[in-house]
Amino acid sequence: MAKYQHAILNTARWESATIVEWLQYYISLGFDHAYIYCNDDDPAEMYEQLLPYIECDRPFVTFHHMPYQGQQAACWVHFLESHKNECDWFLFIDADEFLTLKPHNSIKEFMRGREGNVDCIHFNWIWFGPEDFEERPAGSTLLQFTHRESEMVQMNYFTKTLNRSSAIDARHIGRPPVDMLNHRWPPTVAAGLREVNVLGESMTEFFAEFPHSAERFMADIGRRKRIIETAVLYHYLFRSKKDFQRRADRGTLGAYYFQPMWAGLPSRTEEFAGFLGRLAEKEDLYLHDYWSSYKSEIARRARSTSLVTPNPLPNLARGSSPEQSSISPWSVGKDPVSDARGAISGIHTGADGFHTEIEENPWWKTDLGGLAQISEIRVFNSLKNPSMAARAYPLVIDTSVDGENWERLFHNSGESPFGGVDGHPLIVRTDRKATFVKLWLTTRDYFHLDEVEIYGAIL
Numbered sequence: 001m002a003k004y005q006h007a008i009l010n011t012a013r014w015e016s017a018t019i020v021e022w023l024q025y026y027i028s029l030g031f032d033h034a035y036i037y038c039n040d041d042d043p044a045e046m047y048e049q050l051l052p053y054i055e056c057d058r059p060f061v062t063f064h065h066m067p068y069q070g071q072q073a074a075c076w077v078h079f080l081e082s083h084k085n086e087c088d089w090f091l092f093i094d095a096d097e098f099l100t101l102k103p104h105n106s107i108k109e110f111m112r113g114r115e116g117n118v119d120c121i122h123f124n125w126i127w128f129g130p131e132d133f134e135e136r137p138a139g140s141t142l143l144q145f146t147h148r149e150s151e152m153v154q155m156n157y158f159t160k161t162l163n164r165s166s167a168i169d170a171r172h173i174g175r176p177p178v179d180m181l182n183h184r185w186p187p188t189v190a191a192g193l194r195e196v197n198v199l200g201e202s203m204t205e206f207f208a209e210f211p212h213s214a215e216r217f218m219a220d221i222g223r224r225k226r227i228i229e230t231a232v233l234y235h236y237l238f239r240s241k242k243d244f245q246r247r248a249d250r251g252t253l254g255a256y257y258f259q260p261m262w263a264g265l266p267s268r269t270e271e272f273a274g275f276l277g278r279l280a281e282k283e284d285l286y287l288h289d290y291w292s293s294y295k296s297e298i299a300r301r302a303r304s305t306s307l308v309t310p311n312p313l314p315n316l317a318r319g320s321s322p323e324q325s326s327i328s329p330w331s332v333g334k335d336p337v338s339d340a341r342g343a344i345s346g347i348h349t350g351a352d353g354f355h356t357e358i359e360e361n362p363w364w365k366t367d368l369g370g371l372a373q374i375s376e377i378r379v380f381n382s383l384k385n386p387s388m389a390a391r392a393y394p395l396v397i398d399t400s401v402d403g404e405n406w407e408r409l410f411h412n413s414g415e416s417p418f419g420g421v422d423g424h425p426l427i428v429r430t431d432r433k434a435t436f437v438k439l440w441l442t443t444r445d446y447f448h449l450d451e452v453e454i455y456g457a458i459l
Contacts, residue, residue, distance in 0.1 A: 002086055002165070004086060004088070006030065007087035008026050008031050008034045009079055009092055010034065011039055011094075012038060012039060012040075013251065014040065015046070019046060022098070030106050033060060035061075035090075038063065038064070039066050039072070069253040070251060070256040076181050088165055088166075090162070092181075097235050098142065099231070100232050100234050115164075119192075120162070120164065120167070124158075124232055125155070125235045126235065127148060127237060128148040128236045128284075131145055131147060141239065142290075147280040147283055147284070148234070148279065151224040155218050157211060157217070159233075160183065169189065199227060205217055244263060245262075308378075308425060313376075313455040317343075317368075319369065321367040322337070322364065324339060326362065328446065330448070348380055348421045350380075350383045350384070351450060352382045353448075354449065361444075362441055362446065363439065364452070365437060365439070367435065367436055368434070368437070369435075372459060373432075375456045376428065376456070377428045377437065377455070378452070379420075379425060379451075380425045381420045381426070381449060381450060382420070383419060391441070391445045391448070392418075393417060395412045395426070395440075397437065400438070401434060409430060439452065
């Protein structure tokens with residue numbers, strides 16, 4: 001039994017900056033392993049980027065360096081001879097290509113019902129443009145590039161293949177191997193393969209008189225639409241206007257021999273403008289939305305590890321209008337209003353956000369600016385020393401709709417200790433409508449807190 005069910009096979013040059021997002025995307029689709037052949041002059045930068053996926057208990061990446069520029073076919077043959085039997089299926093894929101599987105975004109779901117009937121599945125390209133970026137932007141490819149060519153006008157007939165490992169016999173490839181192995185198998189291999197597109201249609205007609213037969217096959221607009229709706233390769237081959245020159249600067253040896261054709265295109269102004277226009281004809285947010293949702297879920301899981309679980313609702317205190325009963329020599333603000341704002345800064349320090357004078361029943365209150373449904377109040381104590389923190393223990397929290405009539409929400413009658421930035425703020429959960437919130441002490445003392453947070457929604 002193979003170690004991996006579905007694997008990706010990649011050769012990459014000058015892709016270190018974006019390789020991690022690309023890899024995480026394929027992990028999110030359910031691929032089990034990646035074989036990456038780095039074709040950089042020095043593999044150290046890419047290896048470092050991928051280190052957590054290579055050097056771990058259960059490596060996701062098998063990494064090789066090919067030191068000779070453009071020798072992609074040699075990398076593929078090395079994989080077939082050394083690693084093919086480690087996986088049931090392998091996908092040829094470049095680092096600027098993102099396999100889009102609709103609507104489930106899962107290679108396992110996509111292959112369900114297909115695995116027993118085919119040996120090779122062909123995925124068509126759809127090209128994305130550089131937006132208006134003159135230079136490559138830092139950050140996510142999937143979140144920043146959202147315009148592509150329209151399938152109603154054209155669809156590139158070149159494909160990449162997902163292959164049943166046991167059906168591919170590397171002995172029939174020949175030496176030296178052809179450069180286009182990642183697009184189509186030579187007749188000596190293809191003769192025994194059951195090859196289909198993502199719609200399950202045989203590729204016999206497609207390859208009969210390639211490329212002319214492929215052009216005729218892809219001229220069917222209905223077919224192109226169905227392919228887009230099923231599975232396609234989103235190809236982000238130009239991530240800035242300077243990428244046209246970059247493709248030539250990257251190298252022109254071996255499989256990169258044709259890259260100079262792109263370098264000259266920007267100098268032909270009218271032709272270049274037309275080409276960019278075609279790559280921006282249609283807005284496509286499918287992967288943008290998928291990746292945004294994926295990253296949001298990662299962020300949610302990350303935040304759930306917090307010692308103080310974040311509240312997803314707005315902190316209404318931030319935009320409120322506070323005041324307090326008095327100021328003291330230790331107040332930062334010059335009056336009761338400006339000093340009171342120190343408790344709604346959103347910055348937790350463990351020190352004093354506000355500080356009253358010593359008095360009977362000192363208080364701090366705030367006007368939320370309208371009737372609100374309050375779900376939670378968090379009080380962060382000043383933790384400069386134990387005796388000062390203890391001043392806030394006899395705490396009362398009242399709420400009011402009109403600022404005149406107050407209703408008790410919380411009374412720390414047992415004067416139980418509570419903290420703040422130590423991970424133990426006072427958290428009072430409720431389901432109350434109010435416009436005003438007031439915190440005060442039942443004793444004669446100084447009153448000082450670090451921060452007050454009030455979560456809910458203005459009605």
